[in-house]
Amino acid sequence: MNDKKNKPEMLMMSKSQDTSELDEFYSVEELRDKLSLDDFISLTKSGDLQNWLCENFFDTEAEELSEGKISKLDDNALLILICKVLEMDVTHLNAEDAQRLESAVNNRPLIDKRRLECDDDGVIVSNQRELTTALKDTNNNKFYLYSNRYNIPLRRESTTYIGRENAVIDIRQKSNDIMDFDSHEIYFQDITVVFHYLQPEQVKIESSANNGNNFIYLNRNKISLNDTVTLKEMADFLSGRTPFETPEEFKTRSENFDPAVVGTVVLNANNYDITKKAFFVDANWEVEFSSLIRDYLGDNPLCIYAEGAEAKALLDNEPAFLVYAEFSAVGDKPCICKLFVRTSSGKRYNINEDLPKTSFSSGSNGAGYGLELINDYEIYTRELMR
Amino acid sequence: MKAFHTLRVRNKKNFTLADFELFTIILSALEWRKHNGEIKLMTDAAGLNFVKRRGISDIWTEIDSSLDEFANFGIDEDVFWAGAKLLALSKQEPPCVMIDLDFIVWLPINFDTFGENLTVIHREGISPDIYPYKDYFKFKNGWRFPEWLNWSVEPCNGAFVYFGSKNFIKHYCDFAFGFMKNVAPPSNELPYMVFAEQRWMAMCADYLGITIKNFSTLDELFGGRQKYFTHVWGHKQKLRDDGFAAEKFCRDCARRLAHDFPDFAEKISANDWAGRYFD
Numbered sequence: 001m002n003d004k005k006n007k008p009e010m011l012m013m014s015k016s017q018d019t020s021e022l023d024e025f026y027s028v029e030e031l032r033d034k035l036s037l038d039d040f041i042s043l044t045k046s047g048d049l050q051n052w053l054c055e056n057f058f059d060t061e062a063e064e065l066s067e068g069k070i071s072k073l074d075d076n077a078l079l080i081l082i083c084k085v086l087e088m089d090v091t092h093l094n095a096e097d098a099q100r101l102e103s104a105v106n107n108r109p110l111i112d113k114r115r116l117e118c119d120d121d122g123v124i125v126s127n128q129r130e131l132t133t134a135l136k137d138t139n140n141n142k143f144y145l146y147s148n149r150y151n152i153p154l155r156r157e158s159t160t161y162i163g164r165e166n167a168v169i170d171i172r173q174k175s176n177d178i179m180d181f182d183s184h185e186i187y188f189q190d191i192t193v194v195f196h197y198l199q200p201e202q203v204k205i206e207s208s209a210n211n212g213n214n215f216i217y218l219n220r221n222k223i224s225l226n227d228t229v230t231l232k233e234m235a236d237f238l239s240g241r242t243p244f245e246t247p248e249e250f251k252t253r254s255e256n257f258d259p260a261v262v263g264t265v266v267l268n269a270n271n272y273d274i275t276k277k278a279f280f281v282d283a284n285w286e287v288e289f290s291s292l293i294r295d296y297l298g299d300n301p302l303c304i305y306a307e308g309a310e311a312k313a314l315l316d317n318e319p320a321f322l323v324y325a326e327f328s329a330v331g332d333k334p335c336i337c338k339l340f341v342r343t344s345s346g347k348r349y350n351i352n353e354d355l356p357k358t359s360f361s362s363g364s365n366g367a368g369y370g371l372e373l374i375n376d377y378e379i380y381t382r383e384l385m386r
Numbered sequence: 387m388k389a390f391h392t393l394r395v396r397n398k399k400n401f402t403l404a405d406f407e408l409f410t411i412i413l414s415a416l417e418w419r420k421h422n423g424e425i426k427l428m429t430d431a432a433g434l435n436f437v438k439r440r441g442i443s444d445i446w447t448e449i450d451s452s453l454d455e456f457a458n459f460g461i462d463e464d465v466f467w468a469g470a471k472l473l474a475l476s477k478q479e480p481p482c483v484m485i486d487l488d489f490i491v492w493l494p495i496n497f498d499t500f501g502e503n504l505t506v507i508h509r510e511g512i513s514p515d516i517y518p519y520k521d522y523f524k525f526k527n528g529w530r531f532p533e534w535l536n537w538s539v540e541p542c543n544g545a546f547v548y549f550g551s552k553n554f555i556k557h558y559c560d561f562a563f564g565f566m567k568n569v570a571p572p573s574n575e576l577p578y579m580v581f582a583e584q585r586w587m588a589m590c591a592d593y594l595g596i597t598i599k600n601f602s603t604l605d606e607l608f609g610g611r612q613k614y615f616t617h618v619w620g621h622k623q624k625l626r627d628d629g630f631a632a633e634k635f636c637r638d639c640a641r642r643l644a645h646d647f648p649d650f651a652e653k654i655s656a657n658d659w660a661g662r663y664f665d
């Protein structure tokens with residue numbers, strides 16, 4: 001163990017074409033005993049391992065790891081190949097290496113499956129980092145985007161983005177200019193594209209209209225649910241109680257305030273927990289509401305409850321939402337008392353509220369309403385005084 | 387305003403209601419009487435016997451136990467478990483209010499201007515799993531939907547409904563009875579029941595040119611922005627699953643009863659089922 005811990009420093013030196021550091025080894029067994037799996041990957045990528053194999057008469061092994069055979073492999077595939085070629089005894093790996101190998105093995109079927117799903121002329125990516133790296137190579141014009149959220153460069157022309165496993169592209173463009181994807185030859189296929197600030201008439205995207213895409217226009221420009229609140233009114237409201245209203249009046253004003261747009265949320269299949277029947281999601285919050293949202297959510301994860309089939313339908317049909325907040329007041333300041341999202345058909349999902357349990361789901365969401373009124377002893381007298 | 391509850395027990399052996407359901411019924415009836423007027427229980431012989439045994443028969447201003455007639459309608463009450471509500475409605479004189487047993491109205495409502503309109507607690511979205519299109523329904527005896535049904539009108543929730551028109555009640559009930567009698571045995575019963583009670587209610591008003599108004603909206607109700615209505619609704623399942631929640635609910639109701647109706651609270655607390663919830 002100690003030997004292995006000390007090795008990486010030595011091996012970093014060997015990257016500078018200096019293979020002499022391996023000269024102290026005379027057998028594959030010694031290599032296996034002394035080096036970590038990451039060391040093997042580094043040595044293989046630099047060619048040092050292959051050189052050492054040749055020098056020590058392991059020609060077959062060196063050939064199996066030749067540049068032609070490893071150049072297109074990612075780290076996971078390379079690691080698996082090294083283990084096979086050098087006949088690693090997996091039962092003798094330390095915990096860290098065992099976990100590394102297990103992770104590589106577990107990821108292989110997924111990568112192989114994805115290769116089968118996609119044509120050879122495109123680059124498969126699983127996250128933004130991989131996409132950004134691939135975009136830098138101007139020879140790549142077709143990208144298969146897997147199960148994640150992506151930002152794309154709008155200035156990169158003649159590019160096709162193909163979605164797999166509920167991938168989502170976010171487009172954030174606030175100007176009033178027309179976004180012309182057609183003339184820039186930017187094409188989309190089988191993917192959800194969320195336009196955060198744009199209206200359909202501001203986007204030219206006819207070329208991709210019939211390619212199995214789902215274009216969602218979030219209308220994030222609006223301030224509140226019914227669009228009845230101006231920016232100034234919102235700013236005034238957030239600044240709290242005025243000197244001319246009592247705390248009770250301010251509370252009433254807060255509770256009657258049109259629910260405000262406080263952020264956006266995009267559902268993702270990877271974030272659905274079937275045991276809890278909920279999406280655990282991250283939202284993009286509007287900065288103005290950050291302290292209210294922190295006070296409301298605390299350390300709790302953000303979750304939207306939906307039963308399996310309902311969750312799948314949400315994901316397939318409408319995976320992006322504006323998040324609305326309802327308000328109340330604590331002292332002189334407004335506070336959030338509820339967060340929710342709404343589907344385009346008007347169905348409401350309260351965030352972080354209990355899972356529906358009833359089979360009679362028409363509108364009830366498995367809950368009741370006005371239950372707090374059972375303990376509100378002042379309703380009658382207070383309402384009569386109005 | 388005259389209101390009515392419906393409790394259809396049929397010949398179910400070992401029929402009972404949970405304590406939290408009984409407390410809700412009591413508050414529903416007594417709060418209505420306190421703020422809005424008379425309330426009648428429409429039930430059957432077994433239901434009458436049940437409410438007497440539970441010591442709650444005097445929460446209503448009147449009890450009509452004629453709902454055993456529904457057994458002669460040729461309607462499968464396992465499918466149309468709330469079908470007897472419509473028989474109960476057909477026996478009412480408008481204006482009247484149909485109110486579910488788990489629905490409480492906490493304040494007076496001024497019905498003076500309601501007239502012949504239909505007014506429901508809220509409308510419902512046309513969710514295809516709950517409210518499928520007409521092709522979904524299967525009938526026997528050559529029965530079929532008439533062409534004039536408007537499938538685009540949003541259904542009405544039937545938990546709390548004001549009926550102002552005699553003509554509406556007659557059309558609504560007669561057609562619903564015909565529908566319920568002539569369905570072929572379905573595998574998923576819910577869309578059949580909610581069509582008869584809720585979707586058809588809206589279609590019928592649309593057909594007769596009767597305005598549908600609503601007391602509130604789902605957003606307002608579930609957003610906690612109103613002080614008039616409590617509907618236990620889907621929360622009943624939570625109370626069935628969670629004994630602690632049910633216990634707390636019953637204690638809250640008992641405390642409210644003691645506050646609003648001290649005489650009745652004293653009386654009902656003498657019953658075994660209720661006494662343990664009172665402080």
